[in-house]
Amino acid sequence: MPKVRTKDLIEEFQLELICGKEGINRPIKTSDLSRPGIEIAGFFTYYPAERVQIIGKTELTFFETLEDEQKRERMLALCTKQTPCIIITRGHEVPSELIEASNMTDVPVLQSTMKTTRLYSHLTNYLESKLAPTTAVHGVLVDVYGVGVLITGKSGVGKSETALELVKRGHRLVADDSVEIRQEDQDSLIGSSPELIEHLLEIRGLGIINVMTLFGAGAVRNYKKISLIIDLEIWDQTKNYDRLGLDEEKVKIIDTDITKITLPVRPGRNLAVIIEVAAMNFRLKRMGVNAAQQFSERLMSAIDIGATEK
Incomplete structure (x- = not known):
């Protein structure tokens, strides 16, 4: 099913439908917009017909200089089977x-009172958000000290219990069990919860709890940029775990690489505290402070001094 249709723009931006009502269910497949000035001038070789067409004062002023027959030809050429809609801005009168061309092709013609540049900006932001690539992962997303931490791991490893402890410590839950992720920018992943389980947390033996009801509105948020992945796994005695933190593992989600930390789980480990420290350490690294790198440099310096003294 198409994510966005022309009728969604009408509702979102309070646009007035002038004509072409039969086409308001046309799908919008790209966030790119078009101001068809060069097309109105007669050059249709590279006309992006699949885009939303926005006509402002500049295009309309030039359009009025054309002959009557040219006006009819250009407007009919603008209205194709792929065109989602044509929007006239600033409340200008629709030619x-x-x-006439809309009635022949069922292309919706809409009118907006907004300035062309402002409408263009708002439409782009809206469409990029709605048409962004999406996926879903099994895990828990928590806002820890401003860092979006995605907690993953096999079922029963303790993801939800760890998230509950983090919420009790003042952090905010975004999603439990299923995290919907959309890529808004080249390096920006936004995580949110499916509407059905929003603000809910499942604790084995206790059942479903409503975090917002129990802990207040400050304990939840609707979405958060994902910056760090912490993968919980049962402690494996035969596996060598990173003890210095010099090697940074990356995981690709959609087209974005996210830092991943693997935390072994065993009795006695306070995972909530460790995740808090991991989030704070991640922020420090972003600020240029890398404790592991500093230790490595001091160690190498001490080895060099020792070798020199010998």
Whole structure:
């Protein structure tokens, strides 16, 4: 099913439908927009017909200089089977030639009172958000000290219990069990919860709890940028775990690489505290303070001094 249709724009931006009502269910497949000035001038070789077309004062002023027959030809050429809609900005009067072409092709013609540049900006942001690549992962997303931490691991390893402890310590739950992720920018992943389980946390033996009801509105948030992945796994005696933190593992989600830390789970380990420290350490690294690197440099310096003294 298409994520966005023309009728969604009408509702979101309070646009007035002038004509072409039969086409308001047309899908919008790209966030790119078009201001068809060069097309109105007669050059249609590279006309991006699949984009939302925005016509402002500049295009309309030039359009009025054309001959009547040219006006009809250009507007009919603008209205194709792929065109989602044509929007006239600033409340300008819709040309009769465009209404005629719309009635022939069922392309919705909409009118907005907003300035062209502002509408263009708002439409781009809206469409990029709605049409962003999406995926879903099994895990828990928590906002820890401003860092979006995605906690993953096999079922029953203790993800939800760790998230509950983090919420009790003042952090905020975003999603439990299923995390919906959309890539808004090249390096920006935004995680949120499915509407059905929003603000809910499942604790084995206790059942479903509503975090917002129990801990207040300050204990939840609707979405958060994912910056760090912490993978919980049962402690394996035969596996060598990173003890210095010099090697940074990356995991690709959609088209974005996210830092991943593997935390072994065994009785006696306070995972909530460790995740808090991991989030704080991640922020320090972003600020240029790398404790592991500093230790490595001091160690190498001590080895060099020792070798020199010999």
